[in-house]
Amino acid sequence: MSFDKAIAGQEPGPLVIGPFTRTDIVRYQGASGDMNPVHHDEVFAKKSGFPAPLGVGMFTAGCMTTWATDWLGPEHVQRTRIRFKKPVFPGVTVSFAGKVIARDESARTVEVELWGTDDAGDAVVQGWMTFDFSAGA
């Protein structure tokens, strides 16, 4: 069913998340184990030249892949590639979306391109995922 959905190329609308809060960032840091202080220590972040704690690139990337797995199912993920483009600071809202860029009907795999766009219209993260439906469902 998911493969048919993906084949049909009927991508769902964007997943809009934000404005991101400092708590969102800390929740991700706790979940992931990345304890870099630039993401939560306001004093440290300002000393490092940032206006506020810096978002975590892998957090934004994780939200982006959520757009895809909400649609096609995490149990079919085979490959995920992420490219970091621009930091996301607290207060920013990001719109995540994507589209099918390749389908292989015999292998029953689908390739999806993904992106996140902030409220200034800039790309913050970009990604490519392969979903494998060969085991059925």
Place this chain on the structure above:
Amino acid sequence: MSFDKAIAGQEPGPLVIGPFTRTDIVRYQGASGDMNPVHHDEVFAKKSGFPAPLGVGMFTAGCMTTWATDWLGPEHVQRTRIRFKKPVFPGVTVSFAGKVIARDESARTVEVELWGTDDAGDAVVQGWMTFDFSAGA
């Protein structure tokens, strides 16, 4: 062996932790799941009337019980009671210590009183723990 140590009343020296950083607080929040923003959101904490993110009482309490389990072993803990006394802000160092206040040789249990004292000399947290050695060791 632990029971004999506890019976002898040879408490180890204090466990000194600090100066506490914002990262220490965030690491605890991530571990515990308490995502109250007053503990990591500098802007929110200041709006709430605090000079900086507030430490987590349960974090300080957890460090206090570490003093006791390092000595007597977490596998013997039966009861832990904690009373919160004073907040700990980033930059503060706390000294954790305790003493045996009761021993029951027939039940093979030991009661310990614990406390944490900040660098201003104030009690920040107080506790009471019961260790049960009846299962041996």
Place this chain on the structure above:
Amino acid sequence: MVAKASLGVEGAPFEMDIERGKIAEFARAVRSSHPAHLLRDGAVVPPTFLTTQFFWEARVDDANPWSQVKMNQERGMHAEQEYVFHGPPPRAGERLFAQSKIAEIWEKESRSAGTLTFVKMVTEYRDADGKLRAEAILTGVETSKPPERKEGA
């Protein structure tokens, strides 16, 4: 102000798996490197570990009845916390079945802070056979006058 009608309110039951990774993460956060927390199988929980029930409550609607106490944010604080293990402390690999209840509400007069209203919430943790394995007892207090802040949790 504390809603006295919350007395006796029970949260929805929730499960809590005791897991190796979270035990090590929690032990590290509270600066414990005791080897019992780092056992490959059957790691022992730190004394205050059951506070991680936050994660497991979040999976179930209305698991935590504390919000029904409606304690004032400015004048309320976490006064005491207690953990009782019935038998040996939980270890990694156990699946516990938990439920929280607003167990007690009482008042006390204080010269400095006016009327103090205390609320006790008890969470019971049972094994698959229904045997009580642990209790977590949270005591919150609300003052009738704005207090000095003591604890922000």
Place this chain on the structure above:
Amino acid sequence: MVAKASLGVEGAPFEMDIERGKIAEFARAVRSSHPAHLLRDGAVVPPTFLTTQFFWEARVDDANPWSQVKMNQERGMHAEQEYVFHGPPPRAGERLFAQSKIAEIWEKESRSAGTLTFVKMVTEYRDADGKLRAEAILTGVETSKPPERKEGA
């Protein structure tokens, strides 16, 4: 500056248990409520979940060889990240055996940023039988000139 001698350096092997609680915690953090992440037994990991290797590396001395790359803090950044699952994604209940290696170092000229030095670290995750289950591939880049900051991780 990137230490070219770090090429080929392997970290110490480490274990990583895939656990129900951390999967739900991570899924919630990245705003996924897909039911496959919340299965009682055999919950499926989110696509980027293996980044939680941070917790498991921390248990073992020298498990993460990245520090030996000595990338400049100011001019280095996380450029790309990739996860490959060989077969179905890992599920709660699996115990994986992981090892990281500095796998590639290469240079590229850029008009705006001078010489770019790329470093790729690959972490392989195997099951108890030695079968490759997943790979995590981190690409860092260091510029020879101070860049605009793009990513702070």
